[in-house]
Amino acid sequence: MDDIDLHSKKVLLRVDINSPVSENGKILDDSRIKAHVVTIKELLNNGNSVVLISHQGRPGDKDFISLEEHAKILSQHLGEEVTFIDDVIGPYARESIKKLESKRVLLLDNIRLISEELIEAPPQQHAKTFLVRKLAPLFDAYVNDAFATAHRSQPSIVGFPLVLPSAAGRVMEREVSALARIFNPEDSPKIFVLGGGKVHDTIRIIENLVRRRIADRILTGGLVAELFAVAKGMNLNPKNMEILEKLGILSLVPRARKLLLSGAPIEIPVDYKVENNGSVSEEPSNRINGIIKDIGTTTAEIYSSFIKEAKVVVLRGPMGVIEDERFKDGSKSVLKAALEGQGYVIIGGGHMVSVLDKGSNLDSSKVHISTGGGALLLFLSGEKLPALEALSLSRVSKS
Numbered sequence: 001m002d003d004i005d006l007h008s009k010k011v012l013l014r015v016d017i018n019s020p021v022s023e024n025g026k027i028l029d030d031s032r033i034k035a036h037v038v039t040i041k042e043l044l045n046n047g048n049s050v051v052l053i054s055h056q057g058r059p060g061d062k063d064f065i066s067l068e069e070h071a072k073i074l075s076q077h078l079g080e081e082v083t084f085i086d087d088v089i090g091p092y093a094r095e096s097i098k099k100l101e102s103k104r105v106l107l108l109d110n111i112r113l114i115s116e117e118l119i120e121a122p123p124q125q126h127a128k129t130f131l132v133r134k135l136a137p138l139f140d141a142y143v144n145d146a147f148a149t150a151h152r153s154q155p156s157i158v159g160f161p162l163v164l165p166s167a168a169g170r171v172m173e174r175e176v177s178a179l180a181r182i183f184n185p186e187d188s189p190k191i192f193v194l195g196g197g198k199v200h201d202t203i204r205i206i207e208n209l210v211r212r213r214i215a216d217r218i219l220t221g222g223l224v225a226e227l228f229a230v231a232k233g234m235n236l237n238p239k240n241m242e243i244l245e246k247l248g249i250l251s252l253v254p255r256a257r258k259l260l261l262s263g264a265p266i267e268i269p270v271d272y273k274v275e276n277n278g279s280v281s282e283e284p285s286n287r288i289n290g291i292i293k294d295i296g297t298t299t300a301e302i303y304s305s306f307i308k309e310a311k312v313v314v315l316r317g318p319m320g321v322i323e324d325e326r327f328k329d330g331s332k333s334v335l336k337a338a339l340e341g342q343g344y345v346i347i348g349g350g351h352m353v354s355v356l357d358k359g360s361n362l363d364s365s366k367v368h369i370s371t372g373g374g375a376l377l378l379f380l381s382g383e384k385l386p387a388l389e390a391l392s393l394s395r396v397s398k399s
C-alpha cells in the first residue's frame, strides 16, 4: 500500500470475511472480519472511499449466505458505518459506488453470487470478465487484503491487478512477511495437523509437503482422516461412505493410497467420536457403527504426545464438526497440546481458529494465528499464490 497513490481515491478492497456459520445461518466467529479493520482504517484516514468485496461459503453449501450480517459486525469493529449493498455488479451497486463520498465504506453482497467468480483461470482471462469490466472503471485502485483466498485464481483475486493500480493490503503483507520469516524449512520435527472438510485442497497440500519432505509427521482429522482411513482399507460403514461419496472424496482414494504406499508419514485416528440416532459414543476405528463426527479420546492423546515433541506445529482444519459443541473436543485437544508444547505454533483456517479460546493471551513470539487455511498451507508447502502472482504482474505492467 506504500507503493501506489492511495490518498483521496476510490478504492476497491478485496477482503476475506468468509466466516464459520451455524446451522441457522448465524456467524460463529468474527476473527476474519476484525482482521481487516487495520487496512480499512488506514484507507479511510487517507481520505479514500472504500468498497469492500468478499465471498462467504460456496454456492450450494449451508454457509453460502448474504454479507448483510458481516456488514453489521464490521461496522461495530470499525466504529464507522459500513453500508451493505444488496447487489454486486448490477445498476444499484454501480450507482452506489459512483455516489460514494470520501471516507465512506460500502460492502457489496457475496461476490460468489456472480457465477464467473467460481472459475479458476489466469489473470489475463479474468481481466475480461463481466465482473471486472463492470466494476474496474468505477475505481482508482485495487487492494487485495484477502490472504485466506490468495490461493484461488478467481476474478476478484487476480482479475483487477491487470487493469487498475494495485497493492497488497496490510493483512496480506503481514501474513506473507511473517510466514516467510518464521517458517524455516530446516527446523524439525515439523508436525502438520490437517483436518476439516476441504479434502481436495488438503490432499494437494499433503502431496507438496511429502514431495518437498517438509513434514516429519502429518496427523489427520476431519474428513481428511476419513479419506486416508478408506485408503488404508478400513471399513467406515455405509453411512460414512455415502457422505464421502456425495462430497466427491472417494475419487481421491487412489492419490491417498499412492501417498501411503510411498511411505508418507501420515497418521490416522485409532478411534472416533460418532453419532448414532442422536446419541454420541466413541468407537475404535476397526468397528465403526455410527456417523463419524470427531476424533476419539485415545487418538487425541496420541496426537497430543506427538505434537508436544515438535519444534514447529502447523494446524489447519478442525478434527470434528465444531459447529456442534459435542464435537469440539478433538480440535481443542490438539490446540491445547500445541500451545503447551515447546515448539512454534502456526494455526490457520477459519473454522480451526474459531475453536481457540478467545480469552487466551497467546505469546506472539511462539504463536502465529493466520487468517488463511488452504492459502497458508499452500504457501508453506512452496506453491506460488495466484493473488501474489497477479499483484507482481500489475507492478510489471505499471512499470
Ligand SMILES: Nc1ncnc2c1ncn2[C@@H]1O[C@H](COP(=O)(O)OP(=O)(O)O)[C@@H](O)[C@H]1O
Residues within 6 Å of the ligand: 195, 196, 197, 198, 221, 222, 223, 292, 293, 294, 316, 317, 318, 319, 320, 321, 322, 323, 348, 349, 350, 351, 352, 353, 373, 374
Ligand atoms: N468428521 C467430519 N464430518 C463432516 N464434516 C466435518 C468433519 N470434521 C470436520 N468437518 C467440517 O469441516 C469444516 C471446516 O473445514 P475447513 O473449511 O477445511 O476448515 P478451516 O476453515 O479451518 O480451513 C467444518 O464445517 C466442519 O463441520
Ligand SMILES: O=C(OP(=O)(O)O)[C@H](O)COP(=O)(O)O
Residues within 6 Å of the ligand: 016, 018, 057, 058, 148, 149, 152, 198, 348, 349, 350, 351, 371, 372, 373, 374, 375
Ligand atoms: O475459508 C477459506 O479457506 P480455508 O477454509 O482454507 O480457511 C477461504 O475463505 C477460501 O474459501 P474457499 O475454500 O471456499 O475458496
